[in-house]
Amino acid sequence: MTARIEDAIATYDISVRRFKIIRVFSGGLLIVALLLAPAFGPVGAQTSSELRQPKLPTTLDAAGETVPDISGMWMLLFDGANIPRAQLSPSVTPNDVITHARMDAYAMRWCNYVGTPFLMQSRFPLDIQQGRTETIIVAAEVSTARHIYTDGRGHVDPAQFEPTTNGDSIGQWEGDTFIVDTVGFSPNRGLTSIPGGGFKTATSHLVERYRLTENGSKLAVTFTWSDPNVFLTPHTYAFLYDRAPRPTWARKVACNPFDDVRTQFLSGAPK
Amino acid sequence: MDPTGSGSFKALDDNLPKPELARPPLTPPVAPPSKPHGPLDPYIVTNGECDTTGAQGLLMMDHPAALDIVQTKNEVVISSEVSNVRFLYLDGRALPASGSYDYSTVGYSVGRWDGDVLDVETVGFPASAKDQGPAVTDAHLFERYSLSDGGKRLAVTFTWVDPKLFLKPWTYTYTYEKLPANSYAFEEWCDSGDPLQTQSIVPPKQN
Numbered sequence: 187m188t189a190r191i192e193d194a195i196a197t198y199d200i201s202v203r204r205f206k207i208i209r210v211f212s213g214g215l216l217i218v219a220l221l222l223a224p225a226f227g228p229v230g231a232q233t234s235s236e237l238r239q240p241k242l243p244t245t246l247d248a249a250g251e252t253v254p255d256i257s258g259m260w261m262l263l264f265d266g267a268n269i270p271r272a273q274l275s276p277s278v279t280p281n282d283v284i285t286h287a288r289m290d291a292y293a294m295r296w297c298n299y300v301g302t303p304f305l306m307q308s309r310f311p312l313d314i315q316q317g318r319t320e321t322i323i324v325a326a327e328v329s330t331a332r333h334i335y336t337d338g339r340g341h342v343d344p345a346q347f348e349p350t351t352n353g354d355s356i357g358q359w360e361g362d363t364f365i366v367d368t369v370g371f372s373p374n375r376g377l378t379s380i381p382g383g384g385f386k387t388a389t390s391h392l393v394e395r396y397r398l399t400e401n402g403s404k405l406a407v408t409f410t411w412s413d414p415n416v417f418l419t420p421h422t423y424a425f426l427y428d429r430a431p432r433p434t435w436a437r438k439v440a441c442n443p444f445d446d447v448r449t450q451f452l453s454g455a456p457k
Numbered sequence: 458m459d460p461t462g463s464g465s466f467k468a469l470d471d472n473l474p475k476p477e478l479a480r481p482p483l484t485p486p487v488a489p490p491s492k493p494h495g496p497l498d499p500y501i502v503t504n505g506e507c508d509t510t511g512a513q514g515l516l517m518m519d520h521p522a523a524l525d526i527v528q529t530k531n532e533v534v535i536s537s538e539v540s541n542v543r544f545l546y547l548d549g550r551a552l553p554a555s556g557s558y559d560y561s562t563v564g565y566s567v568g569r570w571d572g573d574v575l576d577v578e579t580v581g582f583p584a585s586a587k588d589q590g591p592a593v594t595d596a597h598l599f600e601r602y603s604l605s606d607g608g609k610r611l612a613v614t615f616t617w618v619d620p621k622l623f624l625k626p627w628t629y630t631y632t633y634e635k636l637p638a639n640s641y642a643f644e645e646w647c648d649s650g651d652p653l654q655t656q657s658i659v660p661p662k663q664n
Contacts, residue, residue, distance in 0.1 A: 245529070245530070255529075257529050257531065292650060296649045296650035297507070297649060298650075299644070299646075313532075313544065315527050315529045315534050317527040317528055317529055320525075322525070322527040322536065324536065324544075328509050330540060330642075330644045330645075331525070331536040331642070333525060333536075333642045335641065337638065339639060342641060348643070348644075350643075354641070375646060432548070432550075433546070433550040435544070435546075435565060436544045437561065438541070438542060438561075438563075440509070440510040440511055441510065442510055443509060443649040443650065444649070
């Protein structure tokens with residue numbers, strides 16, 4: 187007896203989230219298959235695997251290929267950080283740590299650009315806009331924008347590049363992950379401290395990996411710092427950003443270094 | 458606009474028409490120096506202030522440094538070599554209602570495409586560059602962005618409408634030239650705590 191599969195009938199039971207497929211075979215055989223699956227969305231022609239596929243926002247890269255789109259306003263909530271303690275090189279002395287803490291206090295007091303990595307911990311939503319040849323990241327705090335070039339270029343010749351608080355960043359997509367490589371940090375401008383311990387130097391190398399998760403509602407970013415002058419082993423920590431509600435307006439926060447009240451607050455012991 | 462979604466543009470034109478003002482200028486003209494500058498007279502090279510309050514505002518569009526423009530589906534970001542950044546929202550949102558927002562030196566901008574031209578409307582400017590309060594002016598800025606010469610040039614027409622300041626809308630145009638594809642954004646470093654930065658009068662070297 188030859189089985190002939192006729193039309194499949196699928197029903198979706200919302201209350202128990204089960205997908206029932208009833209297949210009717212010619213010749214009198216009746217088979218009922220009960221699939222347990224976390225199915226979502228409309229029923230009918232879609233299979234359960236298609237229904238499970240997250241519909242991430244996409245855009246085109248410089249080569250015209252479709253890639254995930256991380257554009258949007260992203261917030262780092264109170265529970266969005268996983269920061270292990272860094273393993274510092276034996277060459278880092280307590281005096282080095284104190285020196286960099288003082289440099290950071292100076293930068294904060296005089297409204298210097300906060301730079302990377304500090305701006306990635308912004309207390310305001312980050313504005314990330316992913317163009318085809320450049321992704322720009324803007325924080326509200328006093329800082330220049332981060333420019334991540336995605337047009338296939340390499341890093342600027344170090345002999346030509348003047349180090350900045352954000353460094354020289356290039357990026358590329360590998361599957362669903364945006365990988366950013368940054369060098370060229372200024373060792374003595376802006377805030378130099380790194381979450382978990384350590385500080386930026388002229389030889390610091392940062393690799394970031396950005397990936398959308400939870401149907402594009404979250405942005406997972408890992409930061410890996412390598413610097414033989416600071417870290418015993420590469421230091422990695424992670425942030426998980428939430429997408430800000432719409433409409434959220436990006437903003438730049440003013441910082442007045444000549445505000446006496448502000449200066450007294452930052453400089454003296456808390457009162 | 459730019460099919461590649463971003464670019465660095467540098468202003469070409471600075472020959473601006475003069476606006477017709479509804480009332481006398483807000484500040485009196487600067488008095489000319491009482492005597493010509495002599496060979497050993499000091500120059501004032503800076504007022505010592507870094508722009509950390511965003512006071513530069515829309516003057517960033519007139520700055521000699523290049524602008525970096527990144528264009529996406531829902532937003533255009535225009536950044537300068539300092540902390541100033543403009544956000545032009547293309548996601549269909551309306552301008553914020555009057556009185557519902559604090560001032561911003563670059564205002565709040567929304568835009569939409571009209572064929573090949575990007576129309577942008579901006580409100581929410583402060584009453585003065587140093588105004589630290591929530592007061593905003595009634596000024597509206599209308600801009601039109603259009604590419605020409607195969608995308609090598611960007612023309613931006615600015616039209617200011619403010620009945621309290623101008624007798625009639627004041628319009629001027631800047632033309633920007635696109636920099637080579639491998640250009641990268643600089644960072645204009647400024648440290649208000651640096652004594653050399655804040656020194657307002659630099660005496661010339663004595664031979």
